[in-house]
Amino acid sequence: MMSSEDVKKETRRLDLGPYRGEVGAQYDDPLFVAAIAHPEEIWARPDAELLLDKRNRVGTVRVLLSSGLSRGIVVKEFSSRGIIRLKSLVQPSKAARAWQGALALNERGLGTASPGAYLEKRSRGLVELSFFFAARIENADEIRGLFRSLPAADLEPLLSALAAFLSQCHDRGILHRDLSDGNILVRKDDSGRAVFYLLDTNRVRVRKKLGGFRRSKNLIRLGVPPAFQRDFLRSYFGPKPLRKAHWFWYRMNKVVFTGYVGLKKKLRLRQIARFLRIQ
Incomplete structure (x- = not known):
């Protein structure tokens, strides 16, 4: 480094x-x-x-x-x-x-x-x-499309590699405040290994230490299919067993965030903010 x-x-x-x-x-x-x-x-x-x-x-x-x-x-x-x-x-x-x-x-x-x-x-x-x-990053895909299109056999290793990458980011003090599917690109290197790239770097913040609950909450914007979410979190925390508290915190915040996004779209809050020139 x-x-x-x-x-x-x-x-x-x-x-x-x-x-x-x-x-x-x-x-x-x-x-x-x-x-x-x-x-x-x-x-x-x-x-x-x-x-x-x-x-x-x-x-x-x-x-x-x-x-x-x-x-x-x-x-x-x-x-x-x-x-x-x-x-x-x-x-x-x-x-x-x-x-x-x-x-x-x-x-x-x-x-x-x-x-x-x-x-x-x-x-x-x-x-x-x-x-x-x-x-410009050539020959790379948004993970958003891959989440939707890949069969389970190909999606599982991608999610495992993504979890390891994001765990590494957090270990090194990187907190992305808009860690969503559209802000991560992936491509295969010459050996076939998945290489990830974070975009929208104006939302990146550096922290001295990130605890398990903050780490878990930082992952909720990712559109990991529900059937894979528990295994994704297991891969993220690595060899340590997934704590029930971290899984509960992730799921609770995921539900709240999903509901908030749906309500915001329904009420057209972003369009209102733009009209009022406050965003």
């Missing part, structure tokens, strides 16, 4: 007109910096592919480097309005948090998209726009 000092040495501050941010050593290339210097114009590029356009925008572009090689880059534009914008007076932008979260994962040897850079534009201390740039 890399030390925090090594990570800091491999980044450089950026000052691009109204935008401030950082760039990683692997992407500290004049052509890459020039390509992201006006991030709000990226979506007009002919090669830009918009993948999501809701509260935030997510898309991909290809950037030519000085070496003559090109890299696929995922761009995430974070909106800043309402309460979120007010919070930016005292908090880093979402793009800055995505950057910090990705560096924290790299530092601990955990899988995520290689962070390229982040930029933010502020006015009177408030964030107006912020962008996070990371490498």
Whole structure:
């Protein structure tokens, strides 16, 4: 694992007109910096592919480097309005948090998209726009689709490998506050082993220690099929027997969370929050 000092040495501050941010050593290339210097114009590029356009925008572009090689880059534009914008007076932008979260994962040897850079534009201390740039992970699948499509014989080893990966994340102090199916990618390496990558790294937090109950609760957003949930938790806790208290805590929070999500959809709370510009 890399030390925090090594990570800091491999980044450089950026000052691009109204935008401030950082760039990683692997992407500290004049052509890459020039390509992201006006991030709000990226979506007009002919090669830009918009993948999501809701509260935030997510898309991909290809950037030519000085070496003559090109890299696929995922761009995430974070909106800043309402309460979120007010919070930016005292908090880093979402793009800055995505950057910090990705560096924290790299530092601990955990899988995520290689962070390229982040930029933010502020006015009177408030964030107006912020962008996070990371490498596109090729030949990888969201685990969400695999949960639904894989037969039991293939799903069981995937869940076992996922449980081991997430246990390792927690052991190393990583708490992802939106640990859902859409934020984990998986691909097979040359030996056929499953390799996992955490996305949405602005939701990553670093903690000194995570207890069993907090760990269990952190897993409830994952759409593990009900028939596999107990075995998934057994695999997560490893050689230690699964405590009844941890299983009860997981199931109770799972039921509450599922009910909350259903109620939120029924009442359209997210649409109301957007209309009132508080989210």
